[in-house]
Amino acid sequence: MADDHLSKPFDKSAMTEAEKREMKTEIRNQIVVFVLMLFLTVLAFAAVGADIIPTNFAVPFILILAVVQLLLQLLFFMHMKDKDHTWATVFIITGIFVTVPTIVSLMLLIGIVKY
Structure with a gap:
């Protein structure tokens, strides 16, 4: 065939x-x-x-x-x-800029406010 x-x-x-x-x-x-x-x-x-x-x-x-x-x-x-990984790099950097402040703010919240 x-x-x-x-x-x-x-x-x-x-x-x-x-x-x-x-x-x-x-x-x-x-x-x-x-x-x-x-x-x-x-x-x-x-x-x-x-x-x-x-x-x-x-x-x-x-x-x-x-x-x-x-x-x-x-x-x-x-x-x-x-080469040609521009979009992947953009998304990774964006994720870092969202993740780091989130983690820092949660650490501050947990460190300052004791439940």
């Missing part, structure tokens, strides 16, 4: 050699970033669990690691480092 050619394997890829190299580089970068993010997660758990860092620096330390992981996820896994 008409779909018989779909069951046959391709003789060669439609990708050029440059596209294949670029894809291999992208895959390697994502694996490296994934391993780095796993390391940062283990570092956060180990630092707090083993009391390696001072108690008053624990929360800022974890927040710093969280921001680094957020940036890595945005850049590599959500492809924000690539």
Whole structure:
């Protein structure tokens, strides 16, 4: 029938050699970033669990690691480092401008008003 050619394997890829190299580089970068993010997660758990860092620096330390992981996820896994992601960037920035004041106001409300 008409779909018989779909069951046959391709003789060669439609990708050029440059596209294949670029894809291999992208895959390697994502694996490296994934391993780095796993390391940062283990570092956060180990630092707090083993009391390696001072108690008053624990929360800022974890927040710093969280921001680094957020940036890595945005850049590599959500492809924000690539071109033509203007609308995604606009929505993320808008979300930040809505979320941060909301969290700050709720923290102030809970901190000031004790129920």
